[in-house]
Amino acid sequence: MTLKQALISGCALALLSVEARAQEQGTAAPQPEAAPAEQPAATVIPAPANTRKITGKVLDALTNDGLPLTRVIIKGTTKGVETELDGTFTLDVPKGPVTLLFSSQDHKEREVTVGANRNDVTVSLDATFVEEMVVVGRASELARKNLANSVASVNTEELNRAPAATVDQALQGKVAGANIQSNSGAPGGGMQLKLRGVSTINGSSAPLYVVDGVIISDVAIASGVYQLTESVRGSNPSATQDNQVNRIADLNPNDIESIEVLKGASAAAIYGSKASNGVVIITTKKGKAGAPKVDVTQRVGMYSLSNTLGSRVFRTREEVVERYGEEVAAQYWTGKTFDQEKLLAGRRDLSYETLASVSGTAGDTRYFASAMVKDDKGIIENTGYQKQSFRLNLGQKLGSDIEVNANANLVHTLGNRGLTNNDNTNITYYMALASTPNFVDLRAQDGIYPANPFVSSRANPLQTAALMQNDEDVWRLLGSADATWTAYKSETQSFKVLANLGVDRFQQKNKLFSPSTLAFELPLDNLPGTSLFATSEVLNLNTGVNLVHNYRPQSGIVNATTSAGFQYEQSGLDTLYVKSSGQIADQENVSSGTQLRVLQNRQMLRDRGFYLQEEMLMLDERLTLVGAVRGEQSSANGDPNKLFFFPKLATAYRLQPFHPAVNEFKVRLAYGETGNRPTYIQKYTSLASNNNIEGLPAIIGTGVAGSKDIHPERQREFEAGVDAMLFNGNAVVELTVYQRNISDLLLQRTLPGSTGFTTEYTNGGELRNRGIEAMLQVTPVRNTDWEWTSNATFTLNRSTVISLPDGPFNVPVFGTSLGEFRLEEGSSATQIVGDVMTENGLELRKIGDTEPDFRVGFSNVVKYKDLSLSFLLDWQQGSDIINLTRFLYDGNKNSVDYERGLERQQAWLTDASVYVEDATFLKLREVTLSYNLPQQWLEKIPAAKTARLSISGRNLLTFTNYSGLDPEVSNFGNQAITRNVDVAPFPPSRSFWTSLDVGF
DSSP states (O other), X not given: OOHHHHHHHHHHHHHHHHHHHHHHHTSOOOOOOOOSSSSOOSSOOOOOTTEEEEEEEXXXXXXXXXXXXXXXXXXXXXXXXXXXXXXXXXXXXXXXXXXXXXXXXXXXXXXXXXXXXXXXXXXXEOBOGGGOEEEOSSSOEEEGGGOSSXXXXXXXXXXXXXXXXXHHHHHTTOSTTEEXXXXXXXXXXXXXXXXXXXXXXXXXXSOEEEETTEEEOOOBOOOSTXXXXXXXXXXXXOGXXXXXXXXXXXXXXXXXXXXXXXXXXXXXXXXXXXXXXXXXXXXXXXXXXXXXXEEEEEEEEEEEEOOOOOOOOOOSHHHHHHHHXXXXXXXXXXXXXXXXXXXXXXXXXXXXXXEEEEEEEETTEEXXXXXXXXXXXXXXXXXXXXXXXXXXXXXXXXXXXXXXXXXXXXXXXXEEOOSOSOOSSSOSHHHHHTTOOTTOOOSOBTTBOOOOTTSTTOOOHHHHHHHOEEEEEEEEEEEEEXXXXXXXXXXXXXXXXXXXXXXXXXXXXXXXEEOTTSTTHHHHHSOOOEEEXXXXXXXEEEEEXXXXXXXXXXXXXXXXXXXXXXXXXXXXEEEEEEEEXXXXXXXXXXGGSSEEXXXXXXXXXXXXXXXXXXXXXXXXXXXXXXXEEEEEEETTSSSTTOOEEEEEEEEEXXXXXXXXXXXXXXXXXXEEEEEEOOOGGGGSOOXXXXXXXXXXXXXXXXXXXXXXXXXXXXXXXXXXXXXXXXXXXXXXXXXXEEEEEEESOEEEEEOOGGGTOSEEEEEOOEEXXXXXXXXXXXXXXXXXXXXXXXXXXEEEEEEEXXXXXXXXXXXXXXXXXXXXXXXXXXXXTTEEEEEEEETTEEEEEEEEESSEEEEEEEEEEEEETTEEEEEEEEEEEEOEEEEHHXXXXXXXXXXXXXXXXXXXXXXXXXXXXXXXXXXXXXXXEEEEEEEEOOHHHHTTSXXXXXXXXEEEEEEEEEEEOOOSSOSSOOTTTTOSSOOOEESSOOOOEEEEEEEEEEEO
């Protein structure tokens, strides 16, 4: 903005302020004196014969809101106007074609040519790239042009182009360096976000989530269905096989203004021992200056089954006799066949989502309020996802030196999850379907479902879906408050005190009811009818104080920001499971059973930390220097009073433009350290109750010894990169290379039997990740009618185990005959090994790896006048899956490719790699076609200012050679290592939506 433009804008703002105060006081605002030339008089003066009138509107390209006080000037003259508060303007221009110049503070200038026969124009301005502010500390920001780290940003428009059930689903394919996978197709989420490869083996694998400055819980709590399926019985006793939901799914994506992803240790070090897996900083929407703005969105859509496995087709009675015998053929063969999968998962019920928000300012108060009601119907009977969300964000200025903000978010979700994934009782949908021939009619006759004689449990999947409950009900309250006091301010210095307080409280209730009428109930345990009730209470508290000093002398030789602070964080979890079997008269209350089992798990963690950070801009703000150190104590450590320090250093230099096409070119280098604190149980000696020691109850050891020396894993990372802005912002390039070393891994070692224990958690070993991340954004077309923006991200990561103190070991899944994960020096941390017959006999060999070769996200937005088309492609090359669902179908001689299934089963006896498949895929993640309704249509909607009609789809197309339901799958949920195991998952779906957005 030029000095003249700044003065004009300042005068206009002053007038608006005077007028607003006058209206509040009930008096008329003083009117400016009439300008001699351009000031309109009391009567309308016709435009001269050699001129014409152009009307238009200027919009923010990101939010689609009108931009007030934007300067519109006729090129080659000084004649122009400023837009009104809603972004509209009217300007007299010469006849014939005319070029207009648009300029607004914090937005890129734009030049638009208006044809001789056109009298209206709508122009969108992009936010200035070099002025985008990015969080770099607990209480400080830097302009993106000065960043010394790779920080990925996703704004609200990018996040919400196509409807998504959860925030992490909306992020898929949009962040370089991120591998975001669905664990299954179940409604309501269940995702894993992995940044820069595997960072742990036995520690937490989830990133740290910070919402409006408050650390929130993303814990994934088992529903307890494993007590029915007995999935924990066997080589892997993990309850993560319950198809868990990570609780970041609770947030409303439409409330989010922006997301910043701190992928590397140098960026995340300020968060210490919880930041090893990266930090996701979420900023929700705030009120903007101006009159109240109301937005309402109504969406209607549906989900439909996107893939099936198929099963063996029996065409003749002779085939049935050959496979099952004469008795089965006589009883069940009628010549008809049934598509069991579509009967199970072929529902297409209507889903809807209603959104409403209001934002604006009133005096010195900013406000944003929103509400959402969502009801997604699942493709299987009695499955779906409901969400109601209410948010209120307030900001208040108290005089010129104090500003306070308060945010509150109340969320209720209800997930009907169905019954899927691995089990040892053969009752989940696809475990039963794997052995069910297609000539058996499983549908209800006169309301009665037949038992399934082809499954040991006699489970009928259609009956299970119709009669069984598996509900997850969550109430959650997220609240935060912060205050900023500018204690001192001069022309060269400022000193601020910032304080914040946050609370995250939710209760998750899981209710599972299996009535005695279900075919599998009697064979299960001879106690027909099962009721399971689980309740989990989580409370996270955050508080902190930050001091920020900025020094910027008039000479401009340096711009230094020093910040320091203290934080206290507390997280508690209390989970109670009650299983009741033998329900009398099918009463659902757990007290109505004849056999009860109770389990409880309680945890409490307390962390204390402080930090000191210095940011310096020098050499005309071309050189950036950042240094910081964080000290932290945690009750999760063996010694809760021991301090662990996490430093970081980073620098960047913006080169002078060396070519007309180069606007900005920056090189950067950074080093940082973070940690991954032990999980709650690892410092304690585990005990369990036992009621059978000479007939008396007692507490006995489990064989796992506590460790008094356990401490956080240590991550050290170097990162280097270049950023460039080319062709006046029409091309943006980011390239990053990194090396991450993780030492003091949390490992489990075997103890001598003489100790009285079998295993113990300890620190040891080292793991390394190396990778490349790239982002390219181009705008090849931009004129009055057309605009095309294309964005591509590239991610490549390679992991290597550097050392293991006790030698290699297997991470158990289902045994080496089917494929397991093995940690050994010099090998990938995500390798799959299995038994392979060689000339020396059966040997353990590498047969796959879950780490993709690379990932690419490719998004495009094409706008033509009021039409807009956007789409996102997500490409994963490589990665391997242990396909045990296929193994189950083959083993039951029920595969759709029956003959080849027999061959696979024979080959598997000497080669475990038979059931390890390539997970390469290309998915059309999102596609949206939108149309801004013309002004004459809006006149029919009272008070409406804008309206947009959209049709959208998510996961519409998948191109893959993988033979399973979906190449995105994880039977073991969010475990760090044992990903990509396919065992009877919830089938995938695609969704279709029609949306109407109206702004008032």
